[in-house]
Amino acid sequence: MSLSRLLNDARKSIGEFCMTECNAYCCRKGTIPANPKELKIIGPVETIDYKTHISFILPCPQLIDNKCMVHRKNNRPQVCKDFPIATHNGSVIISTGCLAVRENKLFPLIQKLKLKGIKVLMD
Template identity: 35%
Template structure:
């Protein structure tokens, strides 16, 4: 897909993500910040863990990967993402928040718009009107989660 179409698709994705913000907070209650794994770079890890890197490593909820990044396990009920407070993200506006957090649940890759099947908004088809716009631009839609193999 050319750059122009990709930029248009990203703009649509931003609108789509914004459209569910109330739903995320009030109905889904930030499921994606309470379940799964999040890869963090060494520049993001302290910010996102709220300075609890060592503690989380001891609890084996944070693991250093071979490539130098970190994998944060958010799948334990009492240990969601440390930056989640009252179902809101404390680092929402920080440049040190992971790009995955900013993109989730919509990932634009090559000719595809990938929608995470883990997301409740995707499951409830809340992106229907945006899907029509991506299709009109020539993108293919896939229910796929780039994080599924991590």
């Protein structure tokens, strides 16, 4: 199985937890980096200019009843597509800001990555 498929399957595996137990925490608090095309799809939001990038302030207006209204749209922010699993220089970075990660729900993924010899960083 390819790495991207493995990571996507792991993201899907926590989908139910996201909606029913976590209540989409990561769409409610904090900020999310987004480019102008991505911001267009999010709609009117307050933004912060960090010089290196722009982020919008949560809660996200596209979150309704714990569902992302732009989930299937291409211009959804890349961070949203990736979270809580990102890749960088061949390593996989798993966000400890995610409540599913804190509850060890991605342990099977971490084991598979280690077996494949892929470096896993917890951030």
